[in-house]
Amino acid sequence: MASQLPETKLHPEILALTNKLDELVLKKATPDEVGNAAQKAKAQVMQVTHLQSAPTSWPNISRGKQIYAQNCVTCHGEKADGQGVAATALNPPPISFFDASRMNGLSPFKVFNAIQIGVPGTAMAPIKKISDEDTWAVAFYAMSLRHEALAQQDKDAAQKAYVSVADKIHLEDVASLSDDQLLQSGGSELVVASFRTYSGENDYKRALENSKVLSARFDH
Amino acid sequence: MATFIFVGLSMRTQLANAEEPLAISESSPRALVHLLDYLGSDYSGAVDAKEKSSANQSTKSKENLAIRLRQWPRNFLKQNCILKF
16 A cells, blocks of 8 residues: 655655745745645645545445444544544544534545544554555545435435536545535535435436546645 | 642643654655645644634644644654655
8 A cells, every 4th residue: 555656757846845845834834825835745746656536436435334333433432523432531632523624624535544644643543454445435434424414304305416516526526625625616515415425326326427527626 | 839840741741742753654655645635734723723822622732733833843754755755
């Protein structure tokens, strides 16, 4: 999984971008400056290394729920609200997957990376024993939780919402874009809920086959 | 005296937090991308939280994160990622 970065002539560019980032953090630059510099460097790394930002097939959210139960509940809690039995001893506390202020900016790709790499400065350590497929499943599961209620309110409406934009939004987008970015792309919260809770079955799948990759418009 | 001990303990805790090793130890492309994502988004949150200066627990956590980011070793990116290219 952890392949080393290949030797290419583009590496000096990455080095320059990360040096710039280092300087910005040191001089306590504005969040916008640091954020933009980080996104530029990230885009360059992804371009050079062809790092996959999405699974090859739609993850099974039910499987993700099982993986979550086996690996995540101690800290994040059975209800995924960050209230696991170990949570009180952790600083910063584990994330609640229902916390909009934290979740709006996350994507399954970021959650996938957090699981496989860990999160600096927190108790979130890398979980290496889970396969890529299962990691995607639990990442999609975590991202689906706060959308479940809306999607379940009216399944037909959720499916119609999905189909209405499915030719514009691809699996790669759903994996790599945050909820905020999906909202900007696809419209309503119901659309986002239908994408986040979709588990790769029925009519949705057919619509996906003709879809286009939208994520190129974003820096993720 | 009690105040002195309390301040001392607080400083010690802060230092322990600040010196806590960052979790990323590998040099894979994914690790670097993750680090850049983390820095790009959480730096913003950390700075915002510091400016708001609240007793709220999550805000305090973000403030701690800001301290860590400010004390980020200068060559962290290079030591962990770039020099291993």
